Amino acid sequence: xxxxxxxxxxxxxxxxxxxxxxxxxxxxxxxxxxxxxxxxxxxxxxxxxxxxxxxxxxxxxxxxxxxxxxxxxxxxxxxxxxxxxxxxxxxxxxxxxxxxxxxxxxxxxxxxxxxxxxxxxxxxxxxxxxxxxxxxxxxxxxxxxxxxxxxxxxxxxxxxxxxxxxxxxxxxxxxxxxxxxxxxxxxxxxxxxxxxxxxxxxxxxxxxxxxxxxxxxxxxxxxxxxxxxxxxxxxxxxxxxxxxxxxxxxxxxxxxxxxxxxxxxxxxxxxxxxxxxxxxxxxxxxxxxxxxxxxxxxxxxxxxxxxxxxxxxxxxxxxxxxxxxxxxxxxxxxxxxxxxxxxxxx
Numbered sequence: 379x380x381x382x383x384x385x386x387x388x389x390x391x392x393x394x395x396x397x398x399x400x401x402x403x404x405x406x407x408x409x410x411x412x413x414x415x416x417x418x419x420x421x422x423x424x425x426x427x428x429x430x431x432x433x434x435x436x437x438x439x440x441x442x443x444x445x446x447x448x449x450x451x452x453x454x455x456x457x458x459x460x461x462x463x464x465x466x467x468x469x470x471x472x473x474x475x476x477x478x479x480x481x482x483x484x485x486x487x488x489x490x491x492x493x494x495x496x497x498x499x500x501x502x503x504x505x506x507x508x509x510x511x512x513x514x515x516x517x518x519x520x521x522x523x524x525x526x527x528x529x530x531x532x533x534x535x536x537x538x539x540x541x542x543x544x545x546x547x548x549x550x551x552x553x554x555x556x557x558x559x560x561x562x563x564x565x566x567x568x569x570x571x572x573x574x575x576x577x578x579x580x581x582x583x584x585x586x587x588x589x590x591x592x593x594x595x596x597x598x599x600x601x602x603x604x605x606x607x608x609x610x611x612x613x614x615x616x617x618x619x620x621x622x623x624x625x626x627x628x629x630x631x632x633x634x635x636x637x638x639x640x641x642x643x644x645x646x647x648x649x650x651x652x653x654x655x656x657x658x659x660x661x662x663x664x665x666x667x668x669x670x671x672x673x674x675x676x677x678x679x680x681x682x683x684x685x686x687x688x689x690x691x692x693x694x695x696x697x698x699x700x701x702x703x704x705x706x707x708x709x710x711x712x713x714x715x716x717x718x719x720x721x722x723x724x
Contacts, residue, residue, distance in 0.1 A: 387412070389420055389439050391478065398477045402470045402484060404430055414494060414590075418684070419449060419608060423487070432469065435483045438687050449483040452607045456485065458529040464517060464604050488603030490593040496639055502599075504644025509599030511646040512654060514592065514622065517601045519658040522615040524582040531582060531612075540583070540613030541574040541672070548679045555686045558703070563679075566713060570672055573723045575665035577614045585609030587618045588625035589639060619655055620669025623648050624677055634705075634712025636677055667720025674713035681706040 387410040396406050404426040411423045413433065422434045435449050453471040460467055472482040493499050493510065502510075526532045536543060549567050586609045593603035627635040628647050639645075646654070656663045684701050 394477045431487045433485050437480045449481050455607045455610045488593045490602040491596045494590045499639045506599045507644030510594050513600045515654045522581045535611040552679045555682050557686050581615045583613040616669045621673040623670045624673030634708035671717040678709035
């Protein structure tokens with residue numbers, strides 16, 4: 379839906395926000411259109427009276443868990459990485475409660491193709507799909523080479539062992555969601571805690587790196603932008619590789635996968651993504667099974683949070699409709715299957 383319309387855009391006071399945007403180069407009147415299938419922060423395409431297009435993000439509506447949906451963090455990270463040419467250029471951050479009750483992030487629109495539906499992917503030739511998959515891995519390796527001191531991101535997060543921090547955080551997130559009591563969630567979390575691999579380095583970690591969160595060149599398939607930096611932190615770089623695998627089914631209809639797009643012909647298989655990353659970075663990827671299982675488990679926890687927000691505030695629901703409890707359960711089952719396939723200790 380786009381606005382102006384008979385309904386106001388969820389979470390935005392059009393008059394107040396328009397006044398703020400006018401102070402940052404846009405001309406009234408403006409329209410606001412909900413963008414993408416994002417399950418977290420609300421994202422709007424803003425088009426002003428002269429045809430300028432910008433992107434506006436705000437946290438979801440209703441009660442938020444501590445430290446979640448932090449658009450101010452996104453602003454900091456994107457500002458630090460602006461020189462890379464692979465993040466949307468941040469324009470402004472609003473913290474004025476007279477404009478909005480939560481922070482607002484205004485950024486430039488990255489031109490290109492977001493492969494966020496099967497229809498978009500099916501319209502691409504197999505060679506282009508392959509180029510996108512390989513560019514995903516190559517770009518990830520580049521992001522993991524970010525100089526934390528030079529970018530001012532050394533203090534973005536704790537430098538303590540990453541896996542333990544993440545397991546505690548997401549276990550707490552599941553409990554705080556409060557929808558269901560599933561003992562197997564904690565049982566599997568305990569299993570992951572027992573087989574945490576050694577961490578050999580601390581790098582920038584995107585935290586939500588996958589096909590639906592990047593913009594690709596409409597001709598070549600190379601990446602032109604990496605989106606959604608709200609979960610960015612410091613930690614083990616293989617966490618991002620495992621998270622990418624969790625979004626990368628090798629077969630159509632793989633139970634528990636959040637998307638079936640990468641199963642189309644042309645996209646590289648998971649094993650090739652891992653080999654490509656290892657070759658590009660020189661890293662030991664022997665612990666990727668742990669991070670793959672962790673990524674599947676994290677998707678289930680995040681999915682339960684999405685369900686909770688959507689049930690409590692229906693205006694948070696994306697255009698692809700509400701996430702089901704059945705899919706979350708399938709994600710948990712998939713995490714167990716992956717852990718078993720990699721012989722992670724019980």
